[in-house]
Amino acid sequence: MGGDAAAAGDTLARLRAGRLQGLQRLDLSCGLTEFPREIFALADTLEVLNLTGNAMQALPDDLHRLHRLRVLFCSDNRFTELPASIGRCTQLDIVGFKANAIEHVPEAALPPSLRWLILTDNRIASMPDSLGRCPRMQKLMLAGNRLRTLPAALADCRQLELLRLSANAFERLADALPERLLALPHLTWLAHAGNPYGDAHEAQAAQARPIAWSTLKLDARLGEGASGVIRAAQWQRDDAPPQSVAVKLFKGAMTSDGLPRSEMAASIAAGTHPQLVGVEGRIDGHPEGTQGLVMPIIPPGHRVLAGPPSLASCTRDVYADDQRFTAEQARRIARGVASALAHLHARGITHGDLYAHNILVDDDGHALLSDFGAAAFLPTDDAPRRAALERMDRRALGWLFEELAQRCDDPHALDADRAAISL
Incomplete structure (x- = not known):
């Protein structure tokens, strides 16, 4: 992490010295509280701007001067409102503001050119009707907000293929999945768990098959994804010989798809099948309260x-x-x-x-x-x-x-x- 911050600091210094002319992608994560206006010097070439992991709360009103900008990432900052200036960036294809504190999305903040919008893990209670004026929208990620309804205009996003609505505040299934949404011709990948209408069922399923943390001995790390880290482990069950398993430890209370509880509930309820990875059970009694699953070891060669x-x-x-x-x-x-x-x-x-x-x-x-x-x-x-x-x-x-x-x-x-x- 220290090396990344140092590299970002060096990049910022080079930017301010005018030594990044011709750059197409700029990544800056170095505790910024304000937008460095030196970025505008790259307007004729800059296509990808990644300002994730700073402390920013605003973007300049003249952001549209970056007339070639296609991708904008500002996740893990301190925005409370999606900046309206984004809406005047006519070439924007992808916008990501995950894990801020956004409560309001202005009508003017969504450029019609958008194809992929990421607003996961914020505090948004409603989305504007202007969402329906984004005909290219294919991927819309709204998990982990406070939505109770969806704008009727979403039905105009006829190219929508992936939608994440998990972990919001929908009281009824019909609110999260209105008929006009389900009728979209290309909608294929949909997440909607972790909402009030399904809480009781999920909570009950997620409590099944507990495996005491004290019976697990962790070994080497096997892999890491967006939602968690997977470790090899030995599971000691009663007087039986230790069993080799894999343990998935979730990184936090929210994933890009929704809640760990929802994933655990579905994984357990899925049961066993020759073509499913399957689970042995959920971790119970982790000393730090970390949620996790115990899974079989994947056969070699996969x-x-x-x-x-x-x-x-x-x-x-x-x-x-x-x-x-x-x-x-x-x-x-x-x-x-x-x-x-x-x-x-x-x-x-x-x-x-x-x-x-x-x-x-x-x-x-x-x-x-x-x-x-x-x-x-x-x-x-x-x-x-x-x-x-x-x-x-x-x-x-x-x-x-x-x-x-x-x-x-x-x-x-x-x-x-x-x-x-x-x-």
Whole structure:
């Protein structure tokens, strides 16, 4: 961290000395309280501006002078209002203000050019109607706010594909998921858990299968994601020999998808299936109150199927340029994930984030679906909404099949499987 701050300080010094001419991307995280006006000297080339991790509360009214700016990140600052000056930046494609203290989003703050908006973990009680005047919007991340309703104009975002509404203040499922939203033709990845209408069910499910912290002995770190750190561990159960497991410790009270409690509840309720990573239980009695899950160790040879979406791809995973599949591999992956999804729906759960970057595969095509951060319980008393939510998961499955077919030795290997998906 100290090295990062020093590097950012050096970058700021070079900026102020006029030594960054021609720069296309600028990253500054060095305790800034005000916008450095020297940035305007880069107006003819600057496309990506990352001011995450500072102490800023405002942006200049003439921000639009950065006329080539496409990406603006100001997460982890001290904004209480989304700056209206953003709305005059006509080339902006991506805006991220995660983890501020934003309470108000002015009508004028949303430029029509927006394709990806991140306002996760703020204090927003309502979104403006101008959201509907963003026809390119594909990815809208509003988890961890205070929303009770959605603007009717959201139905005009006909290109919307990914939506995060978890951990807000929706009292009724119909408030979070109005019919006009569920009818959007491309909406595929949806997270809505952690709202008052589902609190009781989630809380009950999340309390199941406790595993005492004292029975776990942590070993090496296996990996780290946006929501938590995964460690190898030994689990001592009664008089049985120690069992090798993986432990996921959540980093905080909020993830990009929602609440750790929601993820734990869905993971436990999902039960077991050959194509699910599965869980042994939830951690109980951590000395610092950290929430976490105990999971089986992934069999050797499994790797992530693809990388997560990039700034350019927005809602599409990124595969290696040379990644190819035989027809048999593609069919095994596709049918395995389809089987896991059918199992989840039968258990009353939507995955909400069915992506290749949440699938582990081995060389034979054996697939394991993971990551329940966006999962939610299906309604039991609302058949139309239940059907719509299941259809979104199947739409994601259809995208996965298409991605596999594009990289398969036989591009028609999955034709029958794709035709069988009911959309």
